Amino acid sequence: MTPRGAGSPGALAVRLAHRIEAGGPLSVADWMAACLGDREHGYYVTRDPLGAAGDFTTAPEISQTFGELLGLWCVHAWTAMGAPAPVRLVELGPGRGTLMKDALRAARGAPGFLAAASVHLVETSPVLRRRQAETLAGATTGAPTGAAPAWHGRLEDVPDGPVLVLANEFFDALPVHQLVRVPGGWAERVVALDPAGAGAPRFRFALAPAPDPLAARVPPLLRGAPAGSLFETSPACEAVAREIGRRIARNDGAALIVDYGHAPSGLGETLQAVRAHRPAPVLDAPGEADLTAHVDFQVLAEAARSAGAEAFGPGTQGDVLVRLGIRERLQALLARADARQAADLVSGVRRLIADEEMGKLFKVLALTRPGRGAPAGFAP
Template sequence: MMFRGGPISVAEYMEEVLTNPQSGFYINRDVFGAGGDFITSPDVSQMFGEMVGVWTMCLWEQMGQPGNVNLVELGPGRGTLMADLLRGSSKFSNFSKSLNIHMVECSPALQKVQYSALKCVEATNDDSSTGTISTLSGNPISWHASLEQVPNGLPTIIIAHEFYDALPVHQFQKTSKGWCEKMIDVSEDSLFRFVLSPHPTPARLYLTKCLQWASPEEVENLNHIEICIKSMELTHQVAKRISTDGGGALIVDYGKDGLISDSLQAIRKHKFVDILDNPGSADLSAYVDFASIRHSAEEISDNISVHGPMTQSQFLGSLGINFRVEALLQNCTEEQAESLRTGYWRLVGDGEAPFWEGPDELTPIGMGTRYLAMAIVNKNQGVPIPFE
């Protein structure tokens, strides 16, 4: 960890810990699933990717069924969501044929996992050049380190599932001198510690913006505030692209529709650990401020509209997950049925209440109300389902 002769912001620490090319948490390992550090919705059940596929197909129809579309996934994890989406929509050949898949992934280790999940092969194109295609669906697939690298010019559908929560956050604390940024420093005995910046920092400008978006009552009760500058910048990029090229974006993540107080957490092997302990060995993530995403998108263009957030439970329910689980239960073993029901409740259940009482089992936590869904779309396409 490099210190430039002084403390660094929490955001710089987060970025270094997660994406340092040598030892960043995401860079050299598969961190997902039961053997990793955390489990995400596509790992819980195939139905999540299928429902996102339904949403994508409905948006494509509202876009006028274009013959060529960029389908972009930000931070695709193990590729499970995209694999389930492509499998689920393969029967709808016009939609399926229109897709050019773009995976925005900075980890070489995860790119390999995604390549395998999508059953990719190298193929020769009509113009004798070679490219990668997914044998699940026959679609061309390419990988990029950032959204800017995805080619412009085609209508674009962007999926950001559990991507925003890993973007680095700045933390501020209320003091007698006003809001001071929390920084990370090294103590005399070489341990990391939190300190407060004695002077205004560049991130303070963005804090001022977020405070203007919030109501005085919301701000009054807070002693800590977290802001995500990278989230605002990414949203600007997404909104610009949708405004220019047409299409839309779906954001699903855990967070709230308003200012976030102090949510940054570290998870190692499915357990919460100290944020400053053994950097690079645990995932760091923070709640997503959906209000700031909405304001950031709206300030870019009059040509886009923002819908939601609604809970993941409402989102998946409106797209028909109840009918899907019933259909799958018609044709499976008792063991598969148990797995389906568990997955279903994990996706739509309440994060506060256990779904079942098991003698020695870990109670699964419901994602249905803790996770929110939001859509940013080009206004020409009307309101996307199920946000009407």
């Protein structure tokens, strides 16, 4: 594992300060993109952020049942598609590769699936690519092609063809713009240099002049919001959802998107920073904390529909996992677990599905080719 905070401390802050001095304040979206993806000092470029030694933990690392159920969901969707061969099995933001490893293990029992599936991982972090390669070494053994996973920087780079897409906690890390209601309409919130800072660069939020062209992205029902109201919008999220929808409509396929977020669209700030599993100030120590925002599932569904896909949900993670059989899978695992393993299994599943844990905050959206009916986990 690359040490947390690899690189020169404060180097990204200096780079961003020079950028602001030269070109003016940055949009929140540009700030997020730089903090997370700067080629030398970006958060995801310099570290493995997952686990106890990192900054956060995701569902696949909490319980093997999560990836297993998503793998079986893919098998079910593939069967409904007529079992095409080949089929692209794509994961967006694969973390350590744990979800894909569990999904492939669960899918081994489905005749023909591994033989048909080629694994494609959309990942920009060189650190995480290396970790994924380690995790998935041998995971596709048994498939006639024997093909190792292929890595891509963008979904657009994945070859065309029937597709199954998994995206767990991917969209929350895509950049968002923030708009604030002011007397003249809506103004974009930006990141500026703090003139009160001494020594190392410090940053503050400010407002760009209103009206702002991005104001057209505020839903009509929200445009008359009280002064001071804040609305977040993510063209980046919409672009990826449209690309998924386009591929499904053109080549056939299905997608399952899991993330924390809301539907319908609403007001309020959700941008947050997390470091060492604790909240951190968003503008402090750029490149040293994870930055995320809640996902607007209404917008994702509309973007995918506009490209020709059909959308189901979002349902809550707890409800969808229960419908997919997580309790039955837990009982099967408990039957051959020792006391310590059993406690971990029960605790992990509870964390995934309990309302007060991840079960209600996290949502699940399914995308399919129109006319196929509700996929597994979404039937009325």
